[in-house]
Amino acid sequence: MPSALIADDEPNLSAELASRLTRFWPELQVVSMPRNGVDALAQLNEKRPDFAFLDIRMPGIDGLKVAQLAPQVRVVFVTAYDAHAVEAFDASAVDYLLKPVTDERLLRCITRLQQQGGASAQDAATVGASLAKEMTPIRWLTVAVRDTTKLVSIDDVQYFQATDKYTEAVTREHRHLIRTPLKELLPRLDSEQFVQIHRGVIVAYAAVDYVEHxxxxRLRIHVLGGDTVLPVSRAYAALFKRM
Structure with missing residues (x-):
């Protein structure tokens, strides 16, 4: 029976991935779900799973280092960051999944894992092109709410705002914290739906009530359905000159 380890410092995300893997690949046994790189490496040495689904940014040792130090195991990186793709394939990764992972993309990964040889021999020079094709706009956000994981439709988000350590996804009713930095989030948003108006703010066109001059x-955007006013920096002011 094939076995797998899932390492992510967000336990809700590990549990969600484990559930989906079990649904799509019933024969696969998830043997461990460590929350940091040190524990992941220890569990890989102890349990010797066939596959390891590793987040890249983890406490202790990052996923790339774990893959380099791990015993014989086929590695899939599951991360919100596309910047490490070439390094990942240099570390002989079988696949590289960008969060949030769609069912279609996960099924393609499972098929790859089930095939002999996988994709570890991919030329690193072609990784960027293949990732670009897979970076379809985000349709759902996975957010943690206390001890549960919730899906939030991207259509419900009025704007994203950077904080000290996180990004806030703001809807009419709630403010959700997500771990993806604004600069990593922007390329994965539909440019016809969202626009950056400040170094720390991305707003949905549909959420704009009016633009004040x-x-x-100076420009300020008034958001529909409340008293929120967002500043538009000079670098992005030209986008709203006609509004």
Whole structure:
């Protein structure tokens, strides 16, 4: 029976991936779900699973280092960051999944794992092109709410705002914290639906009530359904000159 380890410092995300893997690949046994790189490496040495689904940014040792130090195991990186793709395939990764992972993409990964040889011999120079094809716009956000994981439709988000350590996804009713930095999130948003208006703010066109021009020529966006006002920095002001 094939076995797998899932390492992610967000236990809700590990549990969700384990559930989906079990649904799509009933024969696969998930033997461990460590929450940091040190424990992941220890569990890989102890349990010797066939496959390891590793987050890249983890406490202790990052996923790339775990893959380098791990015993014979076929590695799939599951991450919100596309910047490490070439490094991942240099580490002989079988696949590289960008969060949030769609069912279709996960099924393609499972098929690859079930085939002999997998994709570890992929030329790293072609990784960027293949990832670009797979980076379809996000349709759902996975957010943690206390001890549960919730899906939030991207259509419900009025704007994203950077905080010290996280990004806030703001809907009419709630403010959700997500771990993906704004600069990593922007390429995965539909450019016809969202626009960056400030270094730390991305707004949905549909959420714009009106744009205010003050006497100094500065722009501010008033968001529908409330009192929220978002500043537009000079670098992005040209996008709203006609509004």
């Amino acid at each position: 003050d006497l100094l020529g």
